[in-house]
Amino acid sequence: MPNSAAINAGDTAWVLVSAALVMLMIPGLALFYGGMVRVKSALNMLMMSVTCLAVVTVVWVLYGYSLAFGPDAGGVIGTLRDAGFSGIGTHAVTGSIPTLAFAAFQLMFAAITAALLSGSIADRAKFGSWIVFVIAWVTVVYFPVAHWVFDPSGWISAHLHVLDLAGGTVVEINSGASGLALALVLGRRLGFKRDPMRPHSIPLVVMGAGLLWFGWFGFNAGSALASGGLASVAFINTQVAGAAGVLGWLGVELRRDKHATTLGAVSGAVAGLVGITPACGSVNPLGALVIGLLAGVAAAYAVGLKFRLGYDDSLDVAGVHGVGGLVGTLLIGVLATAAVTGGARGLFYGGGFDQLGRQALAAVVVGAYAFAMSWLLAKGIDRWLGFRVSRDDELAGLDLIIHGETAYDIAGHTAGVGHRIGQSVSSSQAVPEQDAASAKIRP
Amino acid sequence: MPNSAAINAGDTAWVLVSAALVMLMIPGLALFYGGMVRVKSALNMLMMSVTCLAVVTVVWVLYGYSLAFGPDAGGVIGTLRDAGFSGIGTHAVTGSIPTLAFAAFQLMFAAITAALLSGSIADRAKFGSWIVFVIAWVTVVYFPVAHWVFDPSGWISAHLHVLDLAGGTVVEINSGASGLALALVLGRRLGFKRDPMRPHSIPLVVMGAGLLWFGWFGFNAGSALASGGLASVAFINTQVAGAAGVLGWLGVELRRDKHATTLGAVSGAVAGLVGITPACGSVNPLGALVIGLLAGVAAAYAVGLKFRLGYDDSLDVAGVHGVGGLVGTLLIGVLATAAVTGGARGLFYGGGFDQLGRQALAAVVVGAYAFAMSWLLAKGIDRWLGFRVSRDDELAGLDLIIHGETAYDIAGHTAGVGHRIGQSVSSSQAVPEQDAASAKIRP
Amino acid sequence: MPNSAAINAGDTAWVLVSAALVMLMIPGLALFYGGMVRVKSALNMLMMSVTCLAVVTVVWVLYGYSLAFGPDAGGVIGTLRDAGFSGIGTHAVTGSIPTLAFAAFQLMFAAITAALLSGSIADRAKFGSWIVFVIAWVTVVYFPVAHWVFDPSGWISAHLHVLDLAGGTVVEINSGASGLALALVLGRRLGFKRDPMRPHSIPLVVMGAGLLWFGWFGFNAGSALASGGLASVAFINTQVAGAAGVLGWLGVELRRDKHATTLGAVSGAVAGLVGITPACGSVNPLGALVIGLLAGVAAAYAVGLKFRLGYDDSLDVAGVHGVGGLVGTLLIGVLATAAVTGGARGLFYGGGFDQLGRQALAAVVVGAYAFAMSWLLAKGIDRWLGFRVSRDDELAGLDLIIHGETAYDIAGHTAGVGHRIGQSVSSSQAVPEQDAASAKIRP
Amino acid sequence: MRLITAVIKPFKLDDVKAALEAFGVHGLTVSEASGFGRQAGHTEVYRGAEYQVDLVPKLRLEVVCDDDDADDLIEAIASAARTGKIGDGKVWSVPVEAVVRVRTGERGSAAL
Amino acid sequence: MRLITAVIKPFKLDDVKAALEAFGVHGLTVSEASGFGRQAGHTEVYRGAEYQVDLVPKLRLEVVCDDDDADDLIEAIASAARTGKIGDGKVWSVPVEAVVRVRTGERGSAAL
Amino acid sequence: MRLITAVIKPFKLDDVKAALEAFGVHGLTVSEASGFGRQAGHTEVYRGAEYQVDLVPKLRLEVVCDDDDADDLIEAIASAARTGKIGDGKVWSVPVEAVVRVRTGERGSAAL
Ligand SMILES: Nc1ncnc2c1ncn2[C@@H]1O[C@H](COP(=O)(O)OP(=O)(O)O)[C@@H](O)[C@H]1O
């Protein structure tokens, strides 16, 4: 099937690769988060991400794409005309790429943004309630906000003329504010501030962070939706800000804790990458350096707030994504350079306070909307289904209780010893008086 | 060196990336499988995949490419003209990409398909016999079947007009049927159905599954061999089916076991991705949703068959790849839509039973050929070299016996204690009466 | 912003993807190395790579790119005109891609080459000194050598006409020689040759190797800086040499140790990939087979030298990268074929000793320069700051001492038990007489 | 001297330790263990196969003490470890003939 | 009361447990251990360097029982754990002065 | 017979083992343990929160021996394990009533 003439193979290749890269961020996030929790709920953490990937994808096909990018209704939301991708075939084009490639790319953004939220409620959420929340949240929060900012006819894009190439508002501030609301509704983990809740596997965290960084090139540079100068500057800015974020966070640690930690290094990387997400297509590499550094520093301080103020945003969604996204979104108003944006300039380059004001307004509106709606949704689900597991289940760990699994069986020579399959199978050997009918191996 | 005019840089970029993505599926599979076995044979599981990557690559260069895609001999096999890539330089073109790019892409398919088989004989195969089997199997089974389906002059492609973009027959049904044969020849693991043989590291399994999903975009959308509408629809279908597969498998688990497990989620993802492999270029996203869901459900039930029927397909190659591949290959005959295929239509879209019949025929022929030949090869090797390790070796675990290694040394503070390097080195300290000549550090 | 006409979207897509792939090699290397050391210093190993990624990136933006690829000064170094990428906007073009894409790609080379060195000094380096060394080393060693070989006006490139597509000299021989110098300056680990220092997690090593192999496609085939025939031959050669390297190393092991090990397989892969790095754009796939095989065999023997000769190149940077890089760089002089190079031919194809001589000269010069300068830098830093930790710290493990962390907390049911957060928090419960002022949770 | 061994639920360690410290005992040795007993294990499911895990995670504590303290200490440990639910564990004591502090070679009570 | 400690080969756990249950003993505590002894360890090779690992994996079982049962139990455990090959392990018993069930505070036989 | 239990610093295992072998003892059982005591633990920091880890890694050695050898063995173990720094650990002994070699059923000294 020959391509429509409007399709550029190079641009399409880049966007498809970028979509795959963003997809990889979801297992990356799962490992990043999963390594950071205690071993007894590690699988639950993985599952919250994995199910986002599954559930949001299905919702996206059914109606999500259409709400976010279907024909505009008043700058606020898309209509349902494109639900089920009806009428969108292989020849449909968006810009210089197939619409289905664009839809696949944007799908991944929705899925990972939802997955980000799971970090704020580690170790204590009912699994079914989480799934319900995810479906409600993407519908009520993510799709509209994506329409406002990413769709050319959305009100933030069309009227506020906010610069946000890859989602400082849609993804980062949105997830930060929503995560905070979730953490408040669910309350603190048992033992918060008393028991150590240290990462059970930092190599897993590093691996996850590595995949996140790698995928972020698709996230940011892929948002150019074409393969050329804009993608290239977004690419190198991403790299530079991630690097600077590492240095920013480690700097804070060395000053405060006297140790440069591995967890700090990768947390700083994520903070820097978050910071540059909105700005990657508006600043030059030196600007990216500043943004990454400040995002790293700000997030390193922000994560301590939860102990001071007593909310349990367990894996620091607000502290890293909220704060980092805010830093980046605002600093566009300072550091945007006309050589990169092709027009708009920040305060530092003589653009005055105009752009900065627009950026701040968008940040506040998105943050407030996300916080309020997420709080309402979470509260509603809590009333309806309960959102938090019982005390005993939380102490025992969600892996065993909810998923019937444990993460590892490597702790030495009892690995595999002292277990029995079902009842009858082992009993046929050791406990012959038991009833063979209780066999539990299922077809 | 300037490119030949026939080469499209965008298409080439996409196929090269896709080849790399499929390569990554092999370590991904290694981790996926390796995490699923007991710790005492985890490295052996990794090694079976790694050596496939090595051995199949070398065979491919020497004669494999030529057998699969060399000049056609009667629709059944390629001739040896292109052995060693002789005469295939940087200017040779296949479609709109360099032939060497096409050859690299197809190489990865051969390697991963062989690696898939290892799952059916976890924990009990002689390593040398496995290598011999792999060489024999790709030669006798994979290369011919790839020629039938993927080469335009192969009989299934040219005469049956079967739709199979990325290898539902060549890769999935083929590996499923061959894996089943292998499992039957080698017999059950000691303690099968009695001892629990639970995954030693589910985070490893999830990580492997993440890499598999990521790589699958190259596998499926790369099979378009160009970067445009077809690749894009294959891409989004892949995503959708993987997601639906998760939901399908978890649905079965919730109904049957009352737990939605992590292993189930990623198994469902793989089943969904397997299901869409043949169909990704023939159905629309809603079709992909149906295929992924059904593949997930079918595989979730199928894996239980091994306990019922008593064959030990240890990691469910037949249950996941065989069954999932069959579901996808057949459902093309139902759900193919002319808007995507550019012609052929499935039953549901008014295409009648024609395409469905062709699909079924191809599935049966490939499955039967693969099963029969694999059984013969495995039996032959078993007679000749023995294919199964001794009882004691199996109990002790293959890692120590075959590879002289253990997977982990992290179990706490005896890590690294109580070992000695060779004899003389430590003895020079603690056991001075021993003979220095027994030093074992090798140059 | 429309692209400049000189920019080819397909080529740009390929180089951006390649840059991302090479970036991924750094976490890949971190895991590869991190899995290979004892658990007590595993995080330190990860951190040495992660901080290279951060530090080298920042240095690259500030002045590194300009030293390596800025306006040539006598074939020896670039001038500082392009420092801070000043004047290099989104429209600047190098070849057929944006200059920023080229700069991002080359950035990753600098970062990973520096990270490679960390393997030679596992478990014993002061963290601050390592950072200082990295900055000095890229400035004094890497940037000049990159200019010599990779910049068209560098003396090795312009005058010696050495063939080295992806850095057999710049990356491999350079890191091998520098790593050896570092190992000599820091001296042997306590217990070297007496205690076993076995890998703490081979699955981590395999995962790292998988990411390295995957990323190497970007490293080698991306070095074509365009998406076409040259990239394709480099791609397939990379695959073939990695595969042959596995077989080469395992062959040596089977002959010598009677075990084909997992660590050996992935080490062989890396050796083969190292070997083909310079040669991937000069030989055909059969040539790649020979180079990969010989690199695997040579490295398998070379790693034993450290025990014989008594230098502690802990993770075999010299043994694998130095030796493998040398094999590849020299064999270009033997196996280069005009059909691939478009001109130059090796000894085997009738090219005489000319090319071989040039290759040898470049190898010797780069190796000698790297060794000498690295030795001087390391010695200087050792005098100035001390480069090695104290005996007690080395025994205790660097993770706890330097980073205040431990890698895992999964060893069973004491996971998370018996720890307290800070002083006051727990004391408020169990040891009430302690002083609340000693609280240690930091904002 | 006596050696008191206690098998307890892991999350009770901090309480037991506090009880010992309140008693003036500042040393103890802890190791991981698993117990079979009245307390039920749990079930895990992998690809549809259910595994019954009978071993329950426990911690095993050892305290060497003076003969006179033994009974009180046993009591203190048992109450600190008590939840009242099945599986709380056991405490037992055995007579010790000699005890040495490795660092100094001190013996008997002085070694504790 | 007696405390019986058995060091056995790991894969023999299920057999020993069955033997204990047949004897009417329904509680025991298991921990991981490693043994040096006559049984040879194994060799591992990493990048050409051979390591001799002398520690052999074992399980360590503890059962507190009545004095009268001790000898029979030792016998039962030993036969259940026996493979006849070197490294089968050891069983020993020591006198117990007191035993308490944590949950209830019961002492002596009632605590088992 | 006696059972000697030693809690030592992990890196001292090889020295203790050598001392035992020099004494003619060729069997022992090792398990992992953690100790609370005078020896300070360490501090870890994760995202700015400091954790004080009080448990210190130790190895726990068990040797069954003849009554006559017990005192000398305790001495030998203690000196081999000594570094002179806090946290070197403890060695204690308890009386053993019976010991059996699982493989053969041999009892008493013959079982060692
Ligand atoms: N006879 C015994 N000898 C040694 N340990 C035992 C014995 N019986 C029970 N235990 C240990 O005590 C734990 C708790 O025993 P269990 O019977 O479950 O509950 P409870 O002590 O509350 O009646 C077991 O998990 C096991 O570790």
Ligand SMILES: Nc1ncnc2c1ncn2[C@@H]1O[C@H](COP(=O)(O)OP(=O)(O)O)[C@@H](O)[C@H]1O
């Ligand atoms: N004197 C001892 N004290 C404590 N444990 C011992 C002693 N001797 C042997 N063991 C334990 O018994 C195990 C088996 O001993 P070994 O000498 O290998 O075989 P066997 O008991 O069959 O002669 C050892 O691995 C060790 O755990």
Ligand SMILES: Nc1ncnc2c1ncn2[C@@H]1O[C@H](COP(=O)(O)OP(=O)(O)O)[C@@H](O)[C@H]1O
């Ligand atoms: N009363 C005790 N009972 C059992 N083990 C103890 C006791 N006191 C100390 N230990 C063990 O001995 C180890 C060393 O004790 P510690 O007080 O730190 O140093 P030292 O023995 O040098 O005075 C502790 O970590 C603990 O494992």
